[in-house]
Amino acid sequence: MNNEFKPNKRGFKIIILLISLFFFSTNYMAVINQKNEENAKQESKKKMDQEVKEARKKNDNKNLSQYKKALKSVPANSNNAITDAYIEKESITTIAVLNDAALGYRSSELKNIANSEFNAMENIENKYLVRPNDSTNTPGNLEIRNSSGEVIAKRGLTCGFKYKGE
Secondary structure, X not given: OOOOOOOOHHHHHHHHHHHHHHHHHHHHHHHHHHHHHHHHHHXXXXXXXXXXXXXXXXXXXXXXXXXXXXXXOHHHHOOOOEEEEEEEOOOOEEEEEEOHHHHXXXXXXXXXXXXXXXXXXXXXXXXXXXXXXXXXXXXXXEEEEOOOOOEEEEEOOOOOEEEOOO
């Protein structure tokens, strides 16, 4: 009797099937792991973006609070050339009210005074890094007005000084 091992066709097919199943499951697991890594990266990025957004908002609110405090001290620091400085809530504009005594000067002198005070107000903005931001109602515009509310000067389209008295 010949005891030689002779694989039959059925056994051979099962071995091929098992090997194929092994390679398929290995590749499938690699794809699943890759997808999980990508999802983890996306979640991590979303979390980091949210943290940055929250930190920026917190910083903007802090800067805005300090800016408002600085505006309250403007009359004293300007030797009363500006009698009031505040943020107008409706238009989200920083308003600086020029002392009415300055209105008696000639137009060119009034322009120089308004320009000087405008620059001083911009320096305060820059010190507190105030930038337009809808979520914190941060001002994006700057106006120099008289006590009647008429605009003497404002920030122009090019973000520079625009005298309205001429």
